[in-house]
Structures are given as structure tokens and as C-alpha cells.
Amino acid sequence: MGKVTHKRNTDTSTVETSANASENAGIVISAFDESTTADHFALITHAVDRHRLRIFNVRSGTVSNDYSAQEKEKITCLSWGYLKDTGDLQANTVQAFKKKKSGIASLSKAIALGMQSGSIAMYSLSHGAIIKELTGSHTSSITDFVMTKDGSRGYSVAEDNLIVEWDIEEGKEIFKWKTDAKNVHKLKLSHDEKKLATAGHTITLWDLSTHSVVKKFTGHASAVKELAFSSQDDVLVSNAEDDRYVNVWDAQTTNTNSNNLTALTLETNVTHIDFSNNEPSVLAVTDDGLVGIWENASFTTTTTAATAGNRRKMMRSMTKEADANVKIISTAAEDTVIPILAAKFVSDNSGKSIMIARGSSVKPSFEVVKYVDEQGAIIHDVTLSRQPITNYLIDTSSIAATNLKTTRKAYDESAVTVVGNTDFVSKGPTMATYKDDDDEEEENVELSIEQKLQSLDVADTTQSKKKQNKKKTVDTPSAGSLQTVLVQALHSGDAALLEACLQHTKIDVINSTVRRLPTEYLIPLMMDLITKFQEKPSRAPVLLIWIKSVLLIHTAYLMTVPDLVGKLSNFYQALDTRLGVFPKLLALRGRLDIVQSQVNVKSYSNINDKQLKRAQLPENVYVELDSDDEADVEEDLSMDEDDEDMSSDEDMDQDISDSEESSEEDL
Structure with missing residues (x-):
């Protein structure tokens, strides 16, 4: 039992697909189906404004369903199961018509999707659509859902701490009871469908015939993340969030043992x-x-009858390391591990x-891995060497990429002339050279256009310097x-040059530049911008x-890119995170507007009506007049001035006569 490194076998059913391990954060939920061959793999990812479900055919590696x-x-949970199909939805085939006529129902593979709104949607793989919805019992988001093997009944739990038993065929609630603890968010149905395990911070085993508690298990420091029953329903395993231990519990109802048998x-x-x-296993x-x-996870030595003398031996037997470890390394770099998303x-x-x-x-890529050798002995370290998979259209390690490198001409910058600011600086003044004045023929020779332009350099340089001193402006480069x-x-991957281009914020220049940009540079530009x-x-x-x-101008091209949603998944998450704060800011703004309006009303209530009218009157009024109106106004003003002069003269004469009369009376 040593370290065995498996090389690629071309005869196996391994399916290689393009993927990028850095995008694993975009996966919301993923799970294989419940069959012994794991024929399908369900994957829920973030779309633009909703969740997207894709179902892969494991053997072919293609997407069989997309919803x-x-x-x-938002989809909060996912569980595989089977539903009775009587041919009611699609009776376009002879077999479906016979099933509908005879009433014989066959089981078709389905997925139960728990929604944030409190409803449960039943998605059928054969129909490619939602065929049933269970609503009306939960008021908060569904945290988990399980169903029986024949698809007749189902059990759901939500954030309202209620467990509901459903009749899936009728779409009605059968029974509802409250959980024994808060924050119960995980369910697991036993194989005999007589026991139901619920888990939050503690694990509770229920008897479905009486809806009573049979056992309780405690031992995890955080909330339980997953549960799994053994094939005989005598052992239950669980793991919790941020925990590296898998606890093994005794699920038999004939005893009261509530301690964990062992810890993996x-x-x-x-x-x-x-x-x-x-x-x-x-x-x-x-x-x-x-x-x-772990080949035999439920086996433990002396966990029930331990004494003080062999306590140390008991503690060693309580924890078990893995019997086999599976790891995938990259062929490009042996120290790089290719992560495994799920296993079954x-x-x-x-x-x-x-x-x-x-x-x-x-x-994703799927592969069957054998963890025993030819003699049936378990292999402790199973290391698979695989090529690193990327999201590029052409794999750099493929034969096509190698041929492309040999035939494509390498980019060479040695013959490229880059024009800079120094190339546009005016040259210094040059003086024209002439021969001796004694030579009459040379004196009469007319200057060439080049010589005239050189002689004009002095004047042009002086004028340009004056203009620069008068007003310094930065010219925006043209779109071309x-x-x-x-x-x-x-x-060339020049980050500094790209930053210089991104400094421009004029919309016209940006739109013209993006419109002229070749399509092969759109995706690299988008990736740099998103980063x-x-x-x-x-x-x-x-x-x-x-x-x-880029999104508005080149929409037609971007719609043809097959993996664009995966490339933009991180961008969608960043936008959702930023937009999640806006409703709170809008609510705060509304409250501030109400407070400010009340302050304004209270301040204006202390002003009386006259002051209010006076405050509402404008201080200055400007009236714009035409040229004809201005002439009429000037005439009116001149006539008014003459009238004022005449009235002033008359007033002076009247004053003089009054003074004379008063003096005569005094005499």
C-alpha cells in the first residue's frame, strides 16, 4: 500500500471540459443524483438577476437541462428524487398515450428546488420544466427538502422552524409540526423511510409514524452542514461548518446511546x-x-465499555484518519492542486x-476514480495527474495550439515606430546658407519650398509659444x-499603456474607440476592466x-460567446453586493427628507404673513426688451426729464413770487 500515481487511460469514460478553478466561488449548490451510477450532476450558479440551474450528463459531459x-x-436548496409520470404533460408518443390511458405511472427523475419565497418547485428532467409547486405552508425561505423513493411524499423545513409533510401528487400539506430547536436547516430521510433526521446545532431523530423525538445528538461546535444514513440505517454521519471532523452516530432506536461512535x-x-x-464506507x-x-467508518474498538485504565487507548480509537486520500495535481506544475468540487x-x-x-x-469535468488495487487492497494515496483546464477557447497544451504557435508569426516590436510627444516639438530655427555675393547667378536663384518653410520655423515657433503662454489646454486625442x-x-499586455487609455472619461471618445475596436480584443478588455x-x-x-x-455596442458579438456568463459571474456578484446597499440608502434619504421638511415648516411658521409676503417678493426684476422697445423707453425717459425740468422751473418761479409777496406785506 504505497503511493500510486495513475496516468491517463484513453479507454476510460473520462470527459474533459474547459473550466477554471478560480471561478468556483460562483457555484451556489451542486449535487450528484441519488442513483448508484451518478448519471447526472446538478449545478446552480448566479446569473444576471436570478439563479440558473444546469444539469450535466456525467457520461457525455454535456448540459442536458437548463432552467x-x-x-x-433565489434557489436556497436542491434535492434529487423521482416523481410519478402519468403522461399528463406530454402525450405526444405512443408509450405516453398508453400510460395515460391505462393509468400506469412510471417514475421519472426530478429535482426539488426550495425557493426563498417559501415555495417548492418540482423540476422534471424528462419534461424540462416545472411540473408541480408546493405552496401555502411556509412563510420564509426553504432550507431543505427530501422526498420518498416513489415520489409520493416529501418533507420540508424552512426558516420559520416548521417541518411540513407533503402529498406531492395532490400538492397539499399532510401534517405540520414545529421543530424542537431553532435554526434547523437540514433534513435526511432514512432508507426505510421511517425516521427523519433534522439538524441545526443539534441533531434530532424523529419517528415519522408518531412525529415524536427518538434520539438527540450533540457534539458539533457549529451548525450541521450535511447528514447521511448508512444503507442499514443503523449509523448516521454528519459534518458541520468550519469543522474538519465527521462525527459518526448510533442511529438505532433500540438503545439510548447518544454519544458519537467515532470521529473521522x-x-x-x-x-x-x-x-x-x-x-x-x-x-x-x-x-x-x-x-x-474511510473503508469502515462505523467500526470502533471499545467505545462503550471503557474504564479509566484504558482511557488513552479509547481516545486514540475515537478518531480515525482517512484510509485513502484522492488528490489531483496539474501536469504543468506538480505543486499545483486541481480542486475537486463534489464526489459520490x-x-x-x-x-x-x-x-x-x-x-x-x-x-465541470467528471471522472471515475478507483481507490483499490488489483488485489482489492485500499490505496492510501491516490494521485491523479491531469492537465490544467482553463476557459480559453484554445488550450495551450493541445496539439492545435502547438500547431498554431508554429504557423503564426510572432509579434515583433523591433520594426515598430512609436510616436511620442517629443516628435511634435517644433524644430529650432535654421539659417539658410548662400554662396558669395560675387556670384551673380547664385544670387538670382529662387529659394525652394523647403528653404522657405525652414525660414518660417522661427515665426511659427514664436507664435506657438505666445499661444501656449496665453492659454494652456490639454487636447483630447482623437478616437482613432x-x-x-x-x-x-x-x-502587448502593457498595463501602464492600458491605464493611460482608461483615464479618458469623455463618452463620445470612449464610444468611438470601443466601436472601432476589433472583436478579438473585446473579451480581454472586459476581463481587465472587471479585474x-x-x-x-x-x-x-x-x-x-x-x-x-462595450456591452451596449457589441451586444451581438457577446451573445455568441458560449461561456460569457461564467466569465462575468464575478462581475454579477460585485454588482449585486453594491446594489444591496442602495435600498438602505434610499430609506435613509426618505427619512432625512421628512425631517428636513418638518424643520423648514417649523421655521416658516414663526414668520407673519407680511414678512412672508415680503420675503416672497423678488429683490430685483430684470426685463429684457427689444431694440424698438429700448428706443421708446429712452424717448419716454427724455420726455420725463424735460417735464421734470419744466416743473422744477415753475416751482422756482412760484417760490420767488411767494417770497416777493411776503416781503411787500412786511413793508
């Missing part, structure tokens, strides 16, 4: 677990993309194999020159102008 939720609707330990936190249907996927496998036990190789999904949310510089920056937008959100007002221009 987008309603606008602003890994080096990093566990994100996903699965219990084999054939044997007591457990696997766990860690957050760094590794898989640990499958029936290949007598049940000694697992199906893994690696890659990203764009298009900016487009050339932008292409050069994207082609800069995420690294420094304070530059959003400038960068969003460029991003908006």
Missing part, C-alpha cells in the same frame, strides 16, 4: 460527505479540493470507486489614435463607462 428561476427569485478527521474543513450504499470532500475515504460512491469496480467532479461552474493605442496595450473594478471599487464611475459602452 432559470424567475426574476429576483481530516487536515482541512469538510464541505461535503457521502455514505456508500453497498458497504459502511464514507467519503468527505475538503475545502482545498481533496477527498478522504458509484457501483463501478464492485463499488470500490467514486465519481468526482472537478473544474468550475462553467463546464486612442483605438490604436488601446489595441497596442491589449496586444480592476473588483480590485478597486472606488474606480467604478470611470470603469463602468467603459464596461457599459
Whole structure:
């Protein structure tokens, strides 16, 4: 049992697809189906304004179903199951018509989608649509949902701490009861469908016939993330958030043992677990993309009858390290690990194999991995060497890429002349040279155009300096020159030159530049803009102008890019995060407007009506008049001045006569 490195086998059913491990953050929920062959893989990712469900065919690696939720609707949980199909929706085939006529119902694979609004949507893979909806019992978002094997009943739990038993065929509620603790967000149905395990910070085992509590388990420091029953329903395993232990519990109802049988330990936190249907084997996927496998997880030595003398031995037996570790490394760099997204036990190789999904949310890759050797002994370290997968249209390690490198002419900048600011500086004044004056023929020779231009350099330089001293302005480069510089920056990967182009904020220049930009540079430009937008959100007002221009002008081309949604997934998340603050700011603005209006009303209530009218009158009134009106006004003003002069003279004469009369009376 040593370290075995498996090389690629071209005869296996491995499906290679393009993916990028850096985009794994865009995955909301992912899960294999419940079959022993794991034929389908469901993946929920972020779209522009909603969640998107894609179902991959594991054997072919293609998308078999694609569904987008309603606008602003979010999917909170996902579970696989089967529904009875009587041919009511699609009776266009002879078999479907016979099923509908005879009433015989077959089971078709389906996915139950728990929604944030409190409803449960049943998506059928054969119909490619939502065929049932369970509504009316929950008032908050659904946290988990499980269904029976025949698809007749289902159990749901929501944030309102209520467990609801559903009749899926009728779409009605059968029974509802309240959970025994708060924050219960995980369900697991036993294989015999008689017990239901609920988990929050504690795990509770319910008897479905009486809806009573059978057992309770405590031992996780944080909220339980996943549950899994063994094939005999005698063992239950669980893992919690930010925890590197997988606890194994005794799920038998014949005893009262509520302590964990053992703890399966890994080096990093566990994100996903699965219990084999054939044997007591457990696997766990860690957050760094590794898989640990325990061949007999429920076996423990002396956990029930331990004494003080062998307590140390008991503690060693309580924790078990993984019997096998699966890791995928890159062929380009051995120290680079390709992360595993999900894993599940499958029936290949007598049940000694697992199906893994690696890659990203764009298009993951699937592969069956055998963890035992030819003699049936378990391999401790299983290391797979695989090529690094990217989202590029052409893989750099492929034969086509190699041929393209050999046939394509390399970009050489040695023969490129780059024009700078110094090339436009006016030359210094030059003096024309003439021969001796004694030579009469040379004196009469007329100056050439070049000599005349050189003689005019002095005057042009003086005039340009005067203009620069009078007003210094920065000329915006034309759209054609900016487009050339932008292409050069994207082609050569010059970050400084690209930053110089992005400093321009005039919308006309940006639109003209983007319109003239070749299509092969659009995706690299968008990736650079999105990266800069995420690294420094304070530059959003400038960068969003460029991003908006690219999306509006080149919409027709961007719609033809197959993996554009995956490339823009991080950008969508950044926008959602920024927009999530706006409703709170708008509510605050409304409150401030109300307060400010009340302050204004109170201040104006202390002013009386006269002051208010006086305050409302304008201080100065400007009346614009035509030329004819101005002439009439001037005549009126001159006539008024004459009248005032005449009236003043008459007043003076009257005053003089009055004074004379008064003097005569005195005499």
C-alpha cells in the first residue's frame, strides 16, 4: 500500500471540459443524483438577476437541462428524487398515450428546488420544466427538502422552524409540526423511510409514524452542514461548518446511546460527505479540493465499555484518519492542486470507486476514480495527474495550439515606430546658407519650398509659444489614435499603456474607440476592466463607462460567446453586493427628507404673513426688451426729464413770487 500515481487511460469514460478553478466561488449548490451510477450532476450558479440551474450528463459531459428561476427569485436548496409520470404533460408518443390511458405511472427523475419565497418547485428532467409547486405552508425561505423513493411524499423545513409533510401528487400539506430547536436547516430521510433526521446545532431523530423525538445528538461546535444514513440505517454521519471532523452516530432506536461512535478527521474543513450504499464506507470532500475515504467508518474498538485504565487507548480509537486520500495535481506544475468540487460512491469496480467532479461552474469535468488495487487492497494515496483546464477557447497544451504557435508569426516590436510627444516639438530655427555675393547667378536663384518653410520655423515657433503662454489646454486625442493605442496595450499586455487609455472619461471618445475596436480584443478588455473594478471599487464611475459602452455596442458579438456568463459571474456578484446597499440608502434619504421638511415648516411658521409676503417678493426684476422697445423707453425717459425740468422751473418761479409777496406785506 504505497503511493500510486495513475496516468491517463484513453479507454476510460473520462470527459474533459474547459473550466477554471478560480471561478468556483460562483457555484451556489451542486449535487450528484441519488442513483448508484451518478448519471447526472446538478449545478446552480448566479446569473444576471436570478439563479440558473444546469444539469450535466456525467457520461457525455454535456448540459442536458437548463432552467432559470424567475426574476429576483433565489434557489436556497436542491434535492434529487423521482416523481410519478402519468403522461399528463406530454402525450405526444405512443408509450405516453398508453400510460395515460391505462393509468400506469412510471417514475421519472426530478429535482426539488426550495425557493426563498417559501415555495417548492418540482423540476422534471424528462419534461424540462416545472411540473408541480408546493405552496401555502411556509412563510420564509426553504432550507431543505427530501422526498420518498416513489415520489409520493416529501418533507420540508424552512426558516420559520416548521417541518411540513407533503402529498406531492395532490400538492397539499399532510401534517405540520414545529421543530424542537431553532435554526434547523437540514433534513435526511432514512432508507426505510421511517425516521427523519433534522439538524441545526443539534441533531434530532424523529419517528415519522408518531412525529415524536427518538434520539438527540450533540457534539458539533457549529451548525450541521450535511447528514447521511448508512444503507442499514443503523449509523448516521454528519459534518458541520468550519469543522474538519465527521462525527459518526448510533442511529438505532433500540438503545439510548447518544454519544458519537467515532470521529473521522481530516487536515482541512469538510464541505461535503457521502455514505456508500453497498458497504459502511464514507467519503468527505475538503475545502482545498481533496477527498478522504474511510473503508469502515462505523467500526470502533471499545467505545462503550471503557474504564479509566484504558482511557488513552479509547481516545486514540475515537478518531480515525482517512484510509485513502484522492488528490489531483496539474501536469504543468506538480505543486499545483486541481480542486475537486463534489464526489459520490458509484457501483463501478464492485463499488470500490467514486465519481468526482472537478473544474468550475462553467463546464465541470467528471471522472471515475478507483481507490483499490488489483488485489482489492485500499490505496492510501491516490494521485491523479491531469492537465490544467482553463476557459480559453484554445488550450495551450493541445496539439492545435502547438500547431498554431508554429504557423503564426510572432509579434515583433523591433520594426515598430512609436510616436511620442517629443516628435511634435517644433524644430529650432535654421539659417539658410548662400554662396558669395560675387556670384551673380547664385544670387538670382529662387529659394525652394523647403528653404522657405525652414525660414518660417522661427515665426511659427514664436507664435506657438505666445499661444501656449496665453492659454494652456490639454487636447483630447482623437478616437482613432486612442483605438490604436488601446489595441497596442491589449496586444502587448502593457498595463501602464492600458491605464493611460482608461483615464479618458469623455463618452463620445470612449464610444468611438470601443466601436472601432476589433472583436478579438473585446473579451480581454472586459476581463481587465472587471479585474480592476473588483480590485478597486472606488474606480467604478470611470470603469463602468467603459464596461457599459462595450456591452451596449457589441451586444451581438457577446451573445455568441458560449461561456460569457461564467466569465462575468464575478462581475454579477460585485454588482449585486453594491446594489444591496442602495435600498438602505434610499430609506435613509426618505427619512432625512421628512425631517428636513418638518424643520423648514417649523421655521416658516414663526414668520407673519407680511414678512412672508415680503420675503416672497423678488429683490430685483430684470426685463429684457427689444431694440424698438429700448428706443421708446429712452424717448419716454427724455420726455420725463424735460417735464421734470419744466416743473422744477415753475416751482422756482412760484417760490420767488411767494417770497416777493411776503416781503411787500412786511413793508
